[in-house]
Amino acid sequence: MIITKQKPIDEILKYLEGVKNVFIAGCAQCATVCKTGGEDEVKKMEELLKGHGKNITAIEIWDPPCHLLEVRKRARDNKAALDKADVILSMSCGDGCFTIFHGTGKKVVPATDTLFLGEAERAGHFAEVCSLCGDCTLFMTGGYCPNTFCPKGLQNGPCGGVKDGKCEVSPDIDCGWLLIYNRLKELGELDKMKKIHPPKDHSKSIKPRKVVVDAVKKRT
Amino acid sequence: MTLKEKIKNKKFMITSEIGPPKGTDVKTILEEARLLKGRVDAVNVTDSQSAVMRLGSLAVSRLLKEEGVEPVYQLTCRDRNRIALQSDALSAAVLGIENILVLTGDHPSRGDHPEAKPVFDLDSVQLIETLKKLESGKDLSGKELKGAPKFCIGAVVNPGADPVEPELIKFEKKLKAGAEFFQTQGVYDVKAFAKFIDKVKQYNTCIIAGIILIKSPDMARFMNKNVAGIFIPDSLINEVEGAADKQDKAVEIAARTIKELKGLAQGVHIMSLGWNRLVPRILDAAGL
Ligand code: SF4
Ligand code: SF4
Numbered sequence: 209m210i211i212t213k214q215k216p217i218d219e220i221l222k223y224l225e226g227v228k229n230v231f232i233a234g235c236a237q238c239a240t241v242c243k244t245g246g247e248d249e250v251k252k253m254e255e256l257l258k259g260h261g262k263n264i265t266a267i268e269i270w271d272p273p274c275h276l277l278e279v280r281k282r283a284r285d286n287k288a289a290l291d292k293a294d295v296i297l298s299m300s301c302g303d304g305c306f307t308i309f310h311g312t313g314k315k316v317v318p319a320t321d322t323l324f325l326g327e328a329e330r331a332g333h334f335a336e337v338c339s340l341c342g343d344c345t346l347f348m349t350g351g352y353c354p355n356t357f358c359p360k361g362l363q364n365g366p367c368g369g370v371k372d373g374k375c376e377v378s379p380d381i382d383c384g385w386l387l388i389y390n391r392l393k394e395l396g397e398l399d400k401m402k403k404i405h406p407p408k409d410h411s412k413s414i415k416p417r418k419v420v421v422d423a424v425k426k427r428t
Numbered sequence: 429m430t431l432k433e434k435i436k437n438k439k440f441m442i443t444s445e446i447g448p449p450k451g452t453d454v455k456t457i458l459e460e461a462r463l464l465k466g467r468v469d470a471v472n473v474t475d476s477q478s479a480v481m482r483l484g485s486l487a488v489s490r491l492l493k494e495e496g497v498e499p500v501y502q503l504t505c506r507d508r509n510r511i512a513l514q515s516d517a518l519s520a521a522v523l524g525i526e527n528i529l530v531l532t533g534d535h536p537s538r539g540d541h542p543e544a545k546p547v548f549d550l551d552s553v554q555l556i557e558t559l560k561k562l563e564s565g566k567d568l569s570g571k572e573l574k575g576a577p578k579f580c581i582g583a584v585v586n587p588g589a590d591p592v593e594p595e596l597i598k599f600e601k602k603l604k605a606g607a608e609f610f611q612t613q614g615v616y617d618v619k620a621f622a623k624f625i626d627k628v629k630q631y632n633t634c635i636i637a638g639i640i641l642i643k644s645p646d647m648a649r650f651m652n653k654n655v656a657g658i659f660i661p662d663s664l665i666n667e668v669e670g671a672a673d674k675q676d677k678a679v680e681i682a683a684r685t686i687k688e689l690k691g692l693a694q695g696v697h698i699m700s701l702g703w704n705r706l707v708p709r710i711l712d713a714a715g716l
Contacts, residue, residue: 364553365598367532368586371656377535389594407554
């Protein structure tokens, strides 16, 4: 899931300076779970902006706003309210924010900061577990990603900074390489750690990336 | 004899360390270099240590060489991608610098530019392999070099790492990748160090034991709390606390430790943390 955090309200208001008519678009998926773009948050935002003298032309929760076809459909359904709006306030991730602009052609203001791809550990608790490197090696590291659990992204074992099981970067971070070591040991797979792993192939993550699924290619 | 030859001949070696200044005034470090000249076999030059931006280790390594001191050029993976690392290693070679000590490097969040982008494109094991590749006349992507460098490649190992097994796994990988000598984290407990040596004896490689001067009881406590793999026993801290002259005591403890390490390690690496003036006295006291 894409983890987002609402921006400070002052920042949002700064982006809306001189703007009168706002269309608020939330997200029924990740941002709902993150409590940054679900029904409650969108309604709260409506009240807040009204309190700052804005005219809200509509509030909508799109499902999801990162899907171009959904955005286009919702844009048709909400043509009047969108035409009246000066901007759309996107209460979803950066992907949603972009797709809303792409699908509506309107000016868009992000209401959130998009943080990471994460696991929902329990309600309201999210943890970053994958850095989208394009070359997954989790099989070699017992399921813990060295590019994510180790802030240095080391591929061949711990650095000299691990102390009391914690990473040198912060006492709040478990050393990723100790997690990998303990897990591999548990699995009886320490030989995987003993192997020298080659440098990461960063050409697999040159941006912007695009994917066309093979099955779709054949159809078209 | 170069460091490489001394390693091969199993000579007992003394190395020390100089930290380049923040800025261009190299007067003090050159004075330190002159003090160390003839007394130590080589001097490490740190690479923006603790992720604090400083004058470059390559330039200072070359300055040491011009002073007649053999440098050990420290090269971290923190700030350079694989193109810059290889390019700097080749630069070292043409400047007559043979010894390269490969380190991961501290995370920038620990230093004085915490906003910096951490690089770590290669890790220390991969960087050692890369230097070996350059020696073979090819670069990391397999392209032919016009003129191949010759290095003496060093790495670090932390005998006090807890747990020690992952550290030993990495040590073995560094060795397999081509490391020719190892400098260790500061040793205070010689008995514990002896146990470590027992574990790595089978590899028959060159281990140079680290000596970090204890400048004050507070510093000792700080290191115990914050520096990975450092254990300064209370007895030692009490000894420093009770000393009339802290510098004399630092010299005494370092010299004593060096004497005890002599049969165990193939050398000592003295990290004086700014007290390089004391190094000749330490060596005198240790009978070296
Ligand atoms: S190796 Fe890590 S960053 Fe790469 S795809 Fe797998 S989990 Fe994600
Ligand atoms: S302490 Fe562990 S997690 Fe932190 S940078 Fe070093 S190896 Fe990575």
